[in-house]
Amino acid sequence: MTARTTAEAWLAGRLPEDWFTGPVEVSRDRDELIITGTLAAPDLAEDADDTERALAARGRAKTFREETRDRRIEIARELEHLSGRKVSWAVKVGEHEHLFTHLAAPVMTRLRQPERRVLDTLVDAGVARSRADALAWCVKLVGEKSDTWLGELREAMARVDEVRKKGPAA
Incomplete structure (x- = not known):
């Protein structure tokens, strides 16, 4: 994929609409594409502290990772074939980002x-x-x-x- 928006455009048509709260971000280098989507933040009490927010974010990310694993693998394989790069996934939940298994080159x-x-x-x-x-x-x-x-x-x-x-x- 040569154009900067090709992966994003392909993903906009390929990803389930209910996965993320908006369009994904794709960061890239010569070896890997990292797809980052934003998940809805968990409902917490207004007086929740940073530790509680971090724990809730980690739980939301873990649930997403487990429930979408097979479909993400399928989509990643297709995009790897199109782009010639490995594909990894990350999610943002509030101010917390969780990077799933990714390439260490x-x-x-x-x-x-x-x-x-x-x-x-x-x-x-x-x-x-x-x-x-x-x-x-x-x-x-x-x-x-x-x-x-x-x-x-x-x-x-x-x-x-x-x-x-x-x-x-x-």
């Missing part, structure tokens, strides 16, 4: 000693179990801390792609 890299020492420090301090976990932790931290900048970079790359498509065929 290996990434090979070569690091010099200063970078390896950073990873080893995280392992030695118990922040991570291995260099691989430490590297994943670092990538997640950078992603959280520079989310605005990464978003701007992605928008700029999308604009470059649009301009390229308007140019002469290679």
